[in-house]
Structure formats: C-alpha cells, structure tokens
Amino acid sequence: MINAKEMEGRTQPASDRPFLSVENLAVSFNTEDGAVRALDGVSFTMERGRTLAVVGESGSGKSVTAQAIMGLVRSQGGHVSGEIWLDGQELNRLQPDEVQALRGSEMAMIFQDPMSSLHPFYRIGDQIVEAILAHRKIGKPAARRETLEMLKHVGIPAAERRIDAYPHQLSGGMRQRVMIAMALINSPQLLIADEPTTALDVTVQAQILELIATLKEEFGTTVILITHDLGIVADVADDVAVMYGGRLVEVGSTSVIYDQPEMPYTLGLLSSIPRMDRELPKRLDPIRGNPPSPINLPPGCVFQPRCNYSDRVRDGACLSVRPELLPTAPDHLVRCHLPAEERRQISEDVRRILAGAPR
C-alpha cells in the first residue's frame, strides 16, 4: 500500500524498500515567466503487482510524475530532485545512458496518442523488433517470432499480415494495442500508462482497459495509470492518488477514495462529473474557478481559492500555511487543514446529496 509520510527524511537500506518508492520528488522548469514548480514533495510507494491510478486535471503534475520516473524530464530541461527507487535501484542519480538501458526493459510507458508515439515511416513489426534488439541479444528472426506472438496476444487480428503494416494503416484502437505490445515486449516490471484511452472511443476504451487488466494479471506487472477519468479508475485501480497543483492531495485505496473521500478537491471532482448510475440532477455541481497557474501558486493551500470550506478553518491557515499530507485513517492520507471530524461530516453531506438527497 501507499505510505507517503513515513518515507520523508529517512534513508532505508535498499532491500527494505518497496518495489517502487518515490521520495520527495520535485520537478521545476525554468521558463521566461519564471520557475515553474511542476511537482513539489511527491512521495509514495507501491508494492509489486499493484495498480495505482494517479488522478488530476491538466497542470496537476500527473504526467510530470510519470515522466520523472521514466527519466524523461531532464531532456526537456527540467530539474529533478528527490529519490526514485525502483526495485532497489535509485534512478535519479543514474547517468542518462543507464536510465536508457532500464527504459523499455525494467519500465515502459504507453502514451495517450499512439499515432505520435509510433514512427510513421517504419512497419510496426520492425519497430517492435527494434525494441527487443535494443535490450536483448537475440537474432532478428527470433525477435520477429516473439513480436508476432505478442501482437496476437494483445488481440491484433490477422497479426501475420498486420506485422508488416504501417501505423497509418491501423485504427486508433489497433495502434494503442501495438503500443501496448511494444511496451510489454521486454517484460517490464513497471508499466506507466499515461491517459491510454483518452483518444479512443468508449467501446474501444473498454477493450483496451480489459486488455491492460488481463495482461497485468498474466505478467504480474506493476501499473501506474495516469488519468483524469474517475470512471476508468473505478474500473482498474487498487489505489488512487489525487493530485492538484503539483502535489498529492489525497491518497488511499480505491474503495476509500470513492466511499470516504475527505479532501474537498476530491469531493468536488466526484460532484462535478455527470453520472449514468444516478438519477439526473437538475444541475451539476462544479468546482468554482479555474485550476491555479503553476507559475503563481497560492501561498497557502493550493486548492484554497476554489474550496468551499476554507472559511471553516481558524486563523485563515488555508491562506498562509501549506498543509501537509497526513494520515487520517489506515491507508488514507489527506492534505487539508480542516479537522478530521469536520472533513468526514462534509464528506458525508456531499455524498448524501450525490446519492440524490435534497439539499
């Protein structure tokens, strides 16, 4: 399970660390308008074989978290601090070529847009073969056989023919299957899926989520799913981390996040989505205002300008003091100044309204 707080300031021997341990990760970019702190103090751990969903809106830092773990931030000019332990190895200290060797073999990533992640000039089979040969010394014919097996495995129909197709000859769903095949071809321990179904239609989305879940079972892969869609989170994740303004604001098991959310932002997200499983409300209940600019974050709680409850906190702490991510129950962490009883009461009230009770 996720255990963010205890990690801080402690150096553990490598063998004691969980499979993935992200400790105090911060990322900043220098821009013309000033330094952008895209991530600040992100800490979490994952056990092998789990699925963690990282949920947030644009600018929340969810994709930067994924890119930092994959070692893709420095090449974009970002500055990374903190530690990323994957299977006993600290990644942030490694040289670029050492991370390169891990990318694809130990950890792999699926992107939102499969068209721009596949090379348009090369046949899909050749691209996957190249991914194999980059990490393993096997002959080309063997690599091609393995590629064909994997394409069949991810449900590409007529794989014998499609292995020689170019990306533009495939549909969006098929291209995403090719991406998944390429990501899994070297049996990575960690798979990061960044909005893997956002560009796809609902009926195809269902196929791809099903495929990721099946393959995860089969290969025992640990999965980080980055998404903005709370619907697909409910489908596949064991644990959920909610991000806002470059920080984790609530972390817990999937059932905790859906049944007993406490952070006002999580409650706001759950209230603002139109739902098919509930009676039709007359109006939706959106979060007011807009997400903060990462260049100019509010000084206190980053969510305060949009929060309906910050006036309930004494001394205006929400305006001036950054809240910490603290445990509120076993396996449940919340970043909020409101007292726990008050948060639970608010949560109960909001969920009652969501379930259709009169306001």
Add this chain to the structure above:
Amino acid sequence: MTAFPREILRVTDLRTHFPVRSRGLIPRVVGQVKAVDGISLRLDSGETLGLVGESGSGKTTAARSILRLIRPTGGSIELDGTQIANLSQAELRPIRRKAQMIFQDPYNALNPRHTVGGIISAPFRIQGVEPPGGVKAAVQELMERVGLNPEHYNRYPNEFSGGQRQRIGVARAIALRPMLVVCDEPVSALDVSIQAQIINLLKDLQQEFSIAYLFVAHDLAVVRQISHRVAVMYLGHIVESAPRSVIYSAPLHPYTHSLLSAVPVPDPKIQKKRTRIMLHGDVPSPIDPPSGCVFRTRCFQAQQRCTDEVPPLIEVAPDHLVACHFPIAVADVAASVRAGELTVPEADPEAPEAPVEGVHFIEPGPPHP
C-alpha cells in the same frame, strides 16, 4: 422563455459524401466516403437534441453540413422555414444570424491576435448590427452573462484558461441571439471540474433565450445531462433516436445498448459488478460500408437478413425511432446474458475472438424535474 416551442430546424434525408480520388497525373474519382448518408432530424426552440456516436460516425460532418459549413450532397435543411441546403454563400449570410456554432477546441477556435472584445463583437460587425447602447456595452454585457470579467475586454485569448476560452466562444455564439446553436463537442477538451461549469452555463442560456441546441458529443453521461432528445449515429446513419429518458432506460438498438454498457461509472462497487457488451473491432471504413445494416459486423444480434436488407428507421413508439431488424429490449438483453444465449455473429476473420460478456443497464431515473 417563449410560451410555445416551435419547430426551427427540420433536416430531411441529409447526405454529405466526399469523393475519393486516385493519385496520379489525372486523378479520377474512385469512390465516395459517405460521411452522412441520409439522416433526418428536427429541433424545436428551447430544446436540445444530443447527437452521439463514435469517431467516424459522421456526427461532426452532419453538424457542419446543417450549418452549411460543408456543402451537403443532397437532402433538405429547413431553418426557421427557409430552405438553406442550396443557398449560395451570399444568400447564407443573413441566415447565419439565426444559427451559430460552438467549437470543440477553445484554443484553436479563437484568433490569438484578436482581443476578446474583438472576437465577441465580430458577429455584430459582420452582420452590421448596431446593438442599442453600442457594441462595447453589448459585448461587456455578454461577457458578464457568460461569467467573464468585463474588464478583460482588451485581453488576448492566451491570457485565459481553457474554460474561460470556451466561455468566450459561447459569448460569441450567442451575441446575435441565434435560435439555433450547434455545439460540437463543446466540453470534451475541458477538465472535469470545468465541464460542469460550461454545461450549467449552456443550460442557463437556453432557459433565458429559448435557444435550440444541436449538441454533438461522444460522452453519453454529458449528453444525458443536457439533452431532451438523443439521436445515436453509426457510420453515417441515425440508428436510434428517442426522448432522453427512453434512450437511457429503454433503448432498443443493439448499438445503443453496447454504447451505454461501455460508459464507465465512477463507483468501484457498481463498476466491478457490472458486465458489459464488448463490441469487437472497430467501426468499418465509410468508403466501403457493410451491405444491409451498417452495424451488422459488430452486432450481437446479427443474422442473414441484416446482410441482405437495409433496416429502415421505424417509429416504434411516439418519437422513438429504431433502425434494426432485431431490436432488443433491456430486459431481454439481460435475460439472454443470464441464460448464456447471447451469441456473437459469425465471426469476421478480422475480428478478435472474445465472448460477449453480458450487460449492465442504468436504472431509469424519473424524468427531468
């Protein structure tokens, strides 16, 4: 609000085909992409028709053809009693006052070199309308109405967030008090917390000005929130249309069933118990659509007749139209799933073989308050 709704849009047998040309020195027309192939719909004032479908279904082409942004190949479009399908661009100009559009991408729909004031006042300038009190006052009133700060009149689009830009697009669309606004995926590029703001805004404006919306979207949960009636498109055809509560609680077309069953529900308890109709493969190419029923290659109900005969769109109940030889009721889908009777059509060798896994349906709620 006007007292009685009146019909403001009637589209009959609209067809928009795009020619496919061969490459080479002398290109020849070698086929047609039948993006929209004979759709009919109507819309009353103050009413929202949700037009849903997956990518490639033709919903955007239909929306653009209705506004004459694309010239349709055939059919009729009556806007407020005027036949506009064959009007020239010059003849269309006065008509544009009555029908406007809101686009999907608020980043590309606004000219980055124009100020917000310039963007929202463009309809007044182009149509030569002088609002009482002057253009600037009218624009600032519009900005206030859609939730923007009127003092930001002289700012540029890049100074606004995605949600605020979509508000600018909404203000521009309603500037001339149109009867019809076509919304093409107006919230799908926005963050969840902002989507709800824009949906509420559109509903409020409809109440206030009796605007009719043609709301094109792929997200069925969003469409449910705003629509009075819903039409489902597949491969250029409307396969089912009905009042909202009917579409969401008593659909009859197998495609509508599978679309509904694929919408994720943000509740792990429900989501885990829920089983779904898994559709195989992808939407076929509109250059070479299947014979007979366009949905038959992915349909769990398909039989020989579906290959041979095109199913007509039939009114099975008042205002409920279905184009299917073998429509199936919710209870029957669920029952056949339980009995294990749902069978996959004779598998297309291209399609992956996966069993139909059952179905979950949303409990019907009461009609809109």
